[in-house]
Amino acid sequence: MPLLPPSLDDRRFDDLVEELIARIPAHTPEWTHPRQGDPGRTLIELFAWLGDTLLYRANLVPERQRLVFLKLLGMGLQPALPARGIVGLAFARDTELAAHKLQPRALLKAAVPFETLAETTVLPITGEAYIKRALPPAQLAQRSDLLQGLARIHRISGALKAYQTTPVFAQGRAVPDGVDVFAQSVDRALWIALLAPPARQADQQGEVNTAVRSALGGGDAALPPLLSVGVVPAVRPAGPFDEVTAATPVPVLWEMTTRGTGDFDTSYITLPVQGGTDTSGGLARAGTLRLQLPDERAIWAPSNDVGENPHAGVGDAPPRLDDPARAARLVAWLRLRPQPGQQVQQLPLAWIGINAVEIDQRNTLAGRVLGASNGAADQQFALPLGSVDATSLQIEVEAPGRGYQPWSRVDDLAAIHADPQVARDATAYELDVEAGTVRLGDGLRGKVPEAGMRVRLAQGRFGGGRAGNLPPLALAELTGTTVAGQTAPPIRVLQPLPLAGGEDAETLAVAERRIPARLRHRDRAVTEDDYRALALEAPSIDVGRIEVLPRFKPRDRRFHVPGVVSVLALPAAPLAPAPNPRPDRPFIERLHAHLSVRTPLATELYVIGCDYVALGLSVAVLVRDGHARDQVLLGVREALRRLLWPLAPGGLDGSGWPLGRAVRSRELEVEVSRVPGVDELRGLRLFQRQGDDWQLLPAIAADGAQQLVLSAWQLPELLSVIAIEGASAPTDLRALPNPFADASAVAVPVVPELC
CATH class of the missing domain: 1.10.286 (GTP Cyclohydrolase I; Chain A, domain 1)
Structure with a gap:
């Protein structure tokens, strides 16, 4: 009961x-x-x-x-988590030619508040990324005459290594699948053209370029400004048994073009990364970094005019721009390449941009009086909003004759200090992060402010929720203040990627369901249920399924290894056609970080994805009279896809296909027979992937039954399913011919009315 x-x-x-x-x-x-x-x-x-x-x-x-x-139990409701992302900034007016250093917490206009996380310098330039992409052999053969002419112009003897200046991340757009800027380029380098704003008159472009160089070099300032660069590596799905390791920095050099010994010789200045500003971990994850720019006298770009500069685009020179309007605005080139002696072959990026800054879905409030003390014990004061960022919260309490004094946050007032005298005088408070309430001491465990003393919120950041998970291009404008205290000029926002990570605050019903699990595992992972319950509580990720494989070592595909625990995790996803949900590396890293601090010291923990086995199906049915044929066949395909789906509502019991359970044709036939409109099942065949083709699985019984055998760590992935109305199921999974097509059909050319 x-x-x-x-x-x-x-x-x-x-x-x-x-x-x-x-x-x-x-x-x-x-x-x-x-x-x-x-x-x-x-x-x-x-x-x-x-x-x-x-x-x-x-x-x-x-x-x-x-x-x-x-x-x-110390189980307060979990607060809302903010969505995060990286955006690029640019001045809204092309007439703005000065650099402006913005304070942190600049506000971005959106349906929910967003703020910048760090100080950033907005420079009066835009960046366009290019690579030197090698021409394919077919184009080399077609352009042999042109290449010979270029060899004479550039005075190059022998065969040319022809390339094409190819833009990447055109118009600042991201490429979610990524572009390998090193592997796809002939010089293993990424080039970013730094362009000045267009001048109102063409003959004024030189003056504009000079003003922009002065802004980049700092002008009369003691130090040139910093160039903020945003980098988003391409995130690939994690392999089934990829191990979680620390992010490995990519050994690269950032360089800027400068004038060489001759009029057209190009040299390069290495730009150091400002210490403490690289949140990308050396291009290992999405983040920003800040480069120290040289003096304006060293900022230079070679001419793109071949008639003027015979070395334009040749050898180690920057790629040549064929657009005269862009070439006229070129101030300098920024080059990203591997460090000498480092065997860096690949660098897949989803986006890179300048004037970049990280943002999150929070709003900063400061200087708010929360109330006055009445001299009683255990006083509580409500903050202006809930879901506060505990690390940013600063609470101050008035002291007689001394003004506002900072108080510190503790997890438990009852455990401030073992010395009663120290505990009695401790200026500390407890915080309920989700509700946004502050509780002071009782005189024995924490000091009680004197009556009439005010309690003030000096500073705090509030916000979060799924409403902040905005699609690309949802943000357009930023309002900020410079470090000098002046209002920044109008700034537009380029948001190339969606914002992610926002989670709503926990409800009371969800928190109550955590009570039994908390009493069992006490925030320690010991049993299989402990690992499963703790994994489902991991913040900032949406977990769809957890399977615990005790004593299974993924790398060796071996069970019964003492001290090893493998946690198979899949992200939440709606029922959809293939492919099946796969965790990416950030998902695996966050879940591993959440579980690793809760496992016993002697436990060797692995967080892995699923090893899917490709499966194909062909089905033949007889449609019952009075039912639409196409609707019934669609229902058959959806029923099979739902049954084999790894998450709810898939599987035999609605929680996903069981891990390691073989796929039997007889069970699939039962599912097809339940589809409304199916009068009779005429046949069902199972296929397994062999390279690029499908191979029919052999029968395991005299009645033709088939079975796809899976290992204990595997799940099926239905990649192809063909459902027809016919006497027998197709014996291959190639696309069926159109029954209404005629072999005698011929295309008739349409003669235009005007030539």
């Missing part, structure tokens, strides 16, 4: 009215018709309303007890 919280009294307003009316004959038999609107009926309804209100408050007692129990 389930244990359900009792309802102390389940009567409601209507029940009380009916009960009171039923008592009328026993107490006042002369009142024979209690109609609506009678004074007596009105009094009955009034007392019923008062009784309903009292019963409602009485029934809140069990809920209050559960809330108190949550607090005793």
